Amino acid sequence: MAQVAAAEPELRRVIGDGETVADGEVDGLSEADLVALYRDLVLLRTYDERSVVYHRQGRIGTYAIFWNHEAMQAGAAFALGDDDWIFPSYRESAIGLLRGMPAETILSWWRGHPAGWWNPADYNVASISVPIATHVPHAAGLAWGKKLRGEDACAIAFFGDGATSEGAFHEGANFAAVMRAPLVLLCNNNGWAISTPLSAQTRAEALVDKAVGYGMPGTRVDGADVLAVYEATREAVERARGGEGPSFIEAVTYRTAPHATADDPRVYIDLERVEAEKKRECVGRYEGYLRRLGVLSDEAVEEIRGDAADVMRTGIGAAEAESPADIGLVFEHAYVDPPPSLAADLADLRRILGGSSG
């Protein structure tokens, strides 16, 4: 067995601060690529900001905000091919947008409407996973299964810092390593699991240190630096495709928003840190980088924001235009071949709701 290098301790960064820290660059990205990546970031940011407004307006239900997490989602997705699979948690609920999924579908999910169902194979995006870390073994299995079939595709699983405490994370990571599954484990370390800080989650100095224990390479990147995330993911994908198995990426950011719309972080979070982090949030940082490079004009920014706003307008319009879900949907799709009792239950329910007595 080859020895695995100790995980890199420093946060990798590409984007400078426009003052003392110089900008770096990532090879192989054209100007068009750089702008396309910006487009992805803006689309996610717009989705998120609009969703918080829709929630306040009562147009969607409880919503898990991902403000300042866009860079790790867009950066990682940009390093994937269309055949590669994405396994999102609730925090990456809108990542399907980057694979052509209509905003309507995702908004419907948050609206509690079955129009929020999709076929993962249509986008190579698995269902939104709500129970923490439980999708990590799924991603390991998909990646392993693709390898067994001789296909080139790999998988990426997104999960949080808190998720690394769950047994399912450990089992999935270890499976991927043992099977040499082409998997990227992307840990969104935003410092918090609801009110629980990372310091109460682990005594490891860095989550990336866990990679060593699984016998896989680990990288620690600035999660608000979209290019650093992109580059680290691209390397992990190359290793995966080259038959070298899984990699772990710890993308470090800070949760500046409440955990979800129902949460009030003021009782636990460090509000000064939140304000500081908001100033270095990921979309603005990348925009500054592109402007310093001279590849992003005011007009382009306007157009890209306008397009994203259109996606959301169309999406919420379509989601709200969905007819109310028929109660028959309660009974559908639990089985391919349902037991007959379900049809009888539905008939009975319709009779009762129709007002006739039995």
Add this chain to the structure above:
Amino acid sequence: MAELTLVEAINDCFHTELERDENVMVLGQDVGRAGGVFRATAGLLDRFGADRCVDTPLAEAGILGSAVGLCMAGWRPVCEMQYDAFSYPALDQLITHVGRYHWRTGGRMTFPLTIRMPYGGGVRAPELHDDSPETYYVHTPGVKVAIPSTPADAKGLLAAAIRDPDPVVVFEPKLHYRTMRGDVPEGDYVVPLGQARIAREGSDLTLVAYGSMVPLSEQAADALAGEASVEVLDIRTLKPLDEEALLASAAKTGRVVIVQEAPRVAGFGAELAAILAEKAMLDLRGPVVRVTGFDVPYPYWQIEDAYMPSVERVVDAARRLLRF
């Protein structure tokens, strides 16, 4: 007496029990600094310290498994599972150890731990925040289960669970956490496990329910007023079950409708129906009828009302039974 919401009554119980017994400790996700996502454990960290109200890593099997060891070290741990469906990673510990360890020691060691969790639907939440998993728990030998339906019982049953020498699971109807208020005795207050409560007296038909199905059954009883005199039996403890109260009510009314939010197949209602078939057959004037959730995953919230037992469904079942 103080008028409290259901979740305030739980919080009141914690303050009383942690004060009363220095071996009682609380552990779970976000129970300390945040006081629990529903604020059931608010104020405990400040009052009793970080060793007795512990924010744990995000790991349900770890919470419950370490509670087993904490019992061995002389503690009485109370584990919070943040939501019904997030308790599932702990089922391995529940089944392989929590329900068996006392037995495995030939009765020499006790495991007085408590598991509590908000359960049930109707709260317009995303997937897996709405389950009614009591059957998985009650089916596990060595484990007791209580489900309160009022603020006073929420306090009293939790206190009984904490003081009980066996592992007890308490399911709390989250739908009523903040919407239901009621008088709650102050200070020491225990509702013994194994005692049902007649929520409403009646003579023609019994609605048997627990948790959030109790207030629903009371509404159904109201809707049937003028047609039939309906008794509502809140069984409160699924294990140990107050069979005497169940059989007495069945004997009195001769007609029983069981109302259960969980999916029907092999749900706890099936157990109640079997007991009635075994022990009350000759007292019954018609079949035992169940009104339950369906054998499907809990639906997305826009159509959840169609899944939940409703007043209409309970009334329909009662009317059909009243023809006997």
